[in-house]
Amino acid sequence: MTKQLESAFAEASKLSETEQDLLASRLLAELAAEDGFDRAIAASSDKLDLLATQALDEHRAGLTEELDPDRL
Numbered sequence: 001m002t003k004q005l006e007s008a009f010a011e012a013s014k015l016s017e018t019e020q021d022l023l024a025s026r027l028l029a030e031l032a033a034e035d036g037f038d039r040a041i042a043a044s045s046d047k048l049d050l051l052a053t054q055a056l057d058e059h060r061a062g063l064t065e066e067l068d069p070d071r072l
Contacts, residue, residue, distance in 0.1 A: 002007075012023055041048070058064055 012020055015023065055064075
């Protein structure tokens with residue numbers, strides 16, 4: 001465990017049981033969401049490769065334009 005995580009857990013241990021449970025639930029939900037995102041990206045890598053290739057082809061063909069944040 002890293003020093004920073006140890007420090008976070010030390011601070012969390014000072015919270016009430018209710019607050020600790022809430023923090024634990026949030027942490028577990030965040031970890032589950034991160035895992036779900038990683039799986040979704042891995043499962044769609046072929047689609048992402050195709051989209052990237054298409055985007056590069058369009059750019060090389062001069063079909064793209066520079067993004068102007070002031071026009072968003």
